[in-house]
Amino acid sequence: MSLLSRPGIVLPLLLVAAGCGSGSDDAGGGAVAGKSGAGSGSGSGSGSSEGGLRALTIRFRGKVLERALSCSEEFAGVGSERTRVQPVDFRFYVQDVSLIDKDGKRVPVQLKEQAPWQTRDVALIDLTDVSGSCVGTPETNDVIVGSVPSGEYTGIAFSNGVPEQLNHEDPVQHPPPLQVTDLAWSWLTGFRFLVAELQQSAPDAAADSGDAGVTQGVGLLHIGSTACKPNMGCAHAIRNAIQLDRFDPDADAIVADLGALFADADLTQDAQCHSSTELCAPLFARAGIDWKSGDSQSSQSLFRVEPR
């Protein structure tokens, strides 16, 4: 057991560094070291037993505004025109998960290696199956499992993204959830960090407009790093930085609100954002990203906390 006294910090670091590619470890090793640096500060004394770490399950809950997300139901009042919609797809990666203690200090959550939904670096939350109006994968996952040093926590922070040192590697060489799936964004040699799609249901008035070539009634947000140059990475990281206060990991869930994400989008028109055009601006803002810079911004309405 003595080996387990600090494994949360040391062992995973080695595993992670090995995992991001043999050979040239400069990029991967450096990035991971930064992460572990924060972690080692929270590593409690050497003599502590397994009581020093506690297991943790972070639970997400899909919603469309105030109602539970469902692929077989319609939801009213979504978008700037208060449209009736059906969910289509709602999935996102989560990286850099920390709990926030009562002093405001961020304590990194050590993710458990658990295929196919998470590795020690990144987890995938998938809130839609393939029933009803939904597409994607039949499997769903609404939890992240890991461990943190025992303590009192009052908040949580995370980002929707894939760590940079993994984002551009060849996904066919990776274990899930970073394999080539329909979340791979192959043309920019990266991943879509967040996919959120819905469609207008029963477009009562719009049905006879017959405008060929214009996709109406589809709300789509695909978030991923853009403005990429060879060997220089992507100028627009497009990773948000979510912080939720008053979060009790044992008693609360994190609501991911597909409806709130599209609150400012006109779903009677084309509302599709592939992280590359001005149509993204209102959607990015709701997801906690500034459209112009691609940086994170403090305000967001995609996530909120509620009791389990």
Add this chain to the structure above:
Amino acid sequence: MRYAGMFFGLATFASVACSDVEPVSRAASAELDASMPADAAVGARGALVPPEGSVIGDFAWNLPAGFPLPLVPADNPMSVAKVELGRRLFYDKRLSGNETQSCGTCHKQRLAFTDGRATGLGSTGQAHPRGPMSVVNVAYSASLTWANPLFAVGVLEDPLARQSELPLFGDSPVELGLRSQAQLEERLRAIAEYRQWFADAFPDQDEPVTAYNVTRALASFERTVISGRAPFDRYRTGGDESAISESAQRGYELFSGEELECFHCHEGFNMSDHVHWQGKPAIEVRYHNTGLYNVDGKGAYPAPNTGVFNVTMDPKDMGFFKAPTLRNIALTAPYMHDGSIATLSEALDHYAAAGRTIRSGPNAGAGKNNPLKDKLLRGFKLSDAQRADVIAFLESLTDEALLHDPALSDPWGEEE
């Protein structure tokens, strides 16, 4: 496995490439072989020896005269079994989600590995915004697709293998429409012949039927799709003065002249300035804006076909595309990234006008005045006879041996 270091940092050669608007200037006398590697260049016509290293294990390149060795990634060496596996995969419709299309559907051997359409059509009926590029001589391409500097030599270790993931798995638009690498692996592992073929191609692996190996085998096959035995080659490097007509010979002179300027971008053994090969001293990844569009008067191309800009979002890259090979160009109509030019004669019109003018509609604009246009697009005048000569020359680049090479053909006997 070693991509991280390459992407992040340290190799910077290609970083200048996408903003490299400066045309390569050549000596006044047109020299087709200007971009030839010194050690493989033509000493005297017809006096060519295969470059050293043409045989690797059981695989022999059998390159056309004057062709350098293609670059092959260290972790994906050529072998007969791997190339053959790649050919089977390339033409196998089970590589599409609904088993209706293979790579060969859009890259037909008889059309020099294109599909004859203006823009591609995927397995579920979605149209691609651009046309399928010819696979011919892709082993020599410095980067892949029409305009993506990320899929380049010096950026990715095996750009061709990596590129195959776009048509296999991409969904905007859907091409072959596989949903995941697990789906691909499960499907192939259930086929006894493939288990054997993968074992033959990757003999030292316990579980060789992987998506990773699919992409490597496809790349290995594609590297063998080499064209350099056209009548023009017999004329140019084979010493056969009668291999092409006198009209084609005159067309070649026009093509190579400083009035038409074609040869600057369509230069060298692959009739393209976008080439790389084993031992080439510098990686050059050039793109050009040819004034095909100018929808806002400031140089814009219609979305989503904005070229390198689409990837980098750098305004300097608007409308920049690579100069494709002209080999077999008579078979690969319609032309340009979006198939918006139907014939070789109309393509000449575009260059003669120093950029295309579109008078009405959403894409209206004077490409001639595109501020990002390559400086070499100055326009020219051609008589009808001269036009026929240039087209005769372009037609002399059709390589019948390529079109009928059984080693490149559909092993499933299904090619339409």
